[in-house]
Amino acid sequence: MAQTQGAYYVPHGSHWPIFGSFGLLGTLSGAALWMDDFVVGKFIMAAGIALLIVMLIGWFHSVITESVGGKYNQQVDGSFRLGMIWFIFSEVMFFGAFFGALFYTRMFAIPWLGGAGDGASTNEFLWPAFTAMWPSNGPADIGGQFTTMSPWGIPLLNTLLLLSSGVTITIAHHALRTGHRARLLTFLALTILLGATFIGFQAYEYYEAYHHYNLTLGSGIYGSTFFLLTGFHGVHVTLGAIMLCVIWARCAKGHFSRDHHFGFEAVAWYWHFVDVVWLGLFVFVYVL
């Protein structure tokens, strides 16, 4: 039952949200202008991102100060937990849209273009030369011939990296709960290192794809799904790694106690989430 241990902390007014709104407006309207070839958009976007960064630092600074100042009780902790769980659920659904697009094109769109089911006349009259297959850049060969990444090179290595990072962060968590500070900091640093290596490999893979495999965003539906799925995942790993760095600093400063360290747990949950998404990517984008 809620509200049994008193004192729920309700913060006083905060100016960070409105900062964030200006930041979002600047970032997105700047990006939109830039995409429509207005050079000024670049600068508006940069200003917006800067505002967002300031907002994040300021906002988290307030929260951390309050937390360290002992203003949060069990119930506030519960609100944060629920918030993080449902935020991760929303992220799952976001990736779900792109996985859905991948499955739909592979199960329906491509076979129909190849003449399956109701697509017989589409194939006959529009693209008689096209036979359904995967990977595909469509009947018009959009983006030209390309080669796909072998799953057993970098992607396998990346899978092992992320899985190991899941183990190291769990070791770090146990160390935190048993009060082994040195082990905590070491294994958390190791997790960050594994994440950073993953990002490095991913960047190298993109470089290879663009320069040696002719696999680009413009490579038809394969390129589209490949780069948006792995790209959004990469962004999430990067964010997760930044979060881990912040948590490492907070651990080093001694912000967390054995049984009061939700900041750590939230980031660990997030890290496991990007891990699980990667497993989905590895299976459905690279292997199958």
Next chain:
Amino acid sequence: MAAVNPAIQPDVHASHDHKPHGFLHRWLFTTNHKDIGTLYLIFSLTMFFIGGSFAMVIRAELFQPGMQLVQPEFFNEMTSMHGLIMIFGAIMPAFVGLANWMLPMMIGAPDMALPRLNNWSFWILPFAFLMLISTMFMPGGGPQGGWTMYPPLALEGGMNVAFAIFSVHMMGISSIMGAINIIATILNMRAPGVDLLRMPVFVWSWLITAFLLIAVMPVLAGAITMLLTDKYFGTSFFHAAGGGDPVMYQHIFWFFGHPEVYIMILPAFGIVSEIVPTFSRKPLFGYQAMVYALACIAFLSFIVWAHHMFTVGMPLGGNLFFMYGTMLIAIPTGVKIFNWVTTMWGGSLTFETPMLFACAFVILFSIGGFSGVSLALVPADFQYQDTFFVVAHFHYVLVTGAAFAIMGAVYYWLPKWSGHMYSEKWGKIHFWSSAISVNLLFFPQHFLGLAGMPRRIPDYNVAFADFNMLSSIGGFWFGATQLIFVGVIIHCVYFSKQRATERVWEGAKGLEWTLPSPAPYHSFTHPPVVTAGMLAHGDVSH
């Protein structure tokens, strides 16, 4: 459980019962659920008038056959912007505003669970709509491909595409954060004794709606991100030549879009479930059935999306699955309608303005439900698709459904918010004028649609002239009537001399009515002592 607990932890600046000083400090930086609720409601009302003025342009153009007032491109802009603004700017923020105001009071909490996040959820919205509405002043004008933004048509737009898409991203961020906050509040902030199955139905409806929001808003974000990359970064999600499929957009969009429809109606169900028992002076009939019906509708909403696309060329098996799935929804919805009617049965009914809106809701929403069932039939839908019959259907559920419930809720809780009674006479005038004009506005559209008049087209065959003129007259009348609504609210808040009592309505039950009117700045600084009889309408012990 726990007896009286200590007050919420005092905060140096604002936790005693004084509002923060200074206009900007109070409204821009607020973390107070009531202030944020007020902001949401005012924003929603503003958007209701902006979106409504676009509808007036549409009805003016359709007043007579032939091209009268506006260019077809501008007409398309009006239909697209009317949809986007009414859905994301008027209906959804109004419900979130009501949730903000009422949920903490209904469950005995001091405030929302995450007050700062709550501020951001609101303050993203004005910026998002600034971006969206600004597209109308750009070269090429605003979005013209409908609120659904189907490719390839929507991608033909000029500068508006990126701006409109990013603005919808912002609305999505706002909705997701708002929904997370609502779930955390309901699950974590209930006073001892407010068990899940003792919560008011409005709280239940929002718990389920918030789940729907978190589940589907990210999917919309994904779909429109694909639109964006298709236009600007050379991807082929919706280009058949590259192996994609424009129909795939419709699948992803409606996977969001159908739960979205229930996001806009479930809180209305919750509101009506509060109002009807109060003015019937009887417990809500079948409280648990009402809750389970809400959950059941929410579940079904995930597996019926393709009934929006029967004519798109899906395999027959797909059409059949989505047809039967859709018709199943009539069962839990029927449970709700019958339970409201049974609640009224044998009650000591009085018809104050909120009750009038609730009764109109039950009747007129049912009409929208019936046309919904006929649209669910695949063979019938082949004729109705993209006609005014569809327009009539969804305006019955969204205007006489969602919007009427919101107006009813405003009349119901306004005395609690402001501490004054509104003018019952003008409230009733507002209601009757709305109820008559809205039917004149939308009922003839059923006939127009059945006779084959397509939607979203600025000109039409002279055969449709009479009904269109009637519909337009109803439209102007309905639009003008809403000025009375504004008048009643302003009068109540600033000029009304009649003080509201604590309970306001004789038959009202629930924790919000145990607080003074107007409600204090901080709701329950001490968790209230709750007994079963005070809660939810109905004997929920079995």
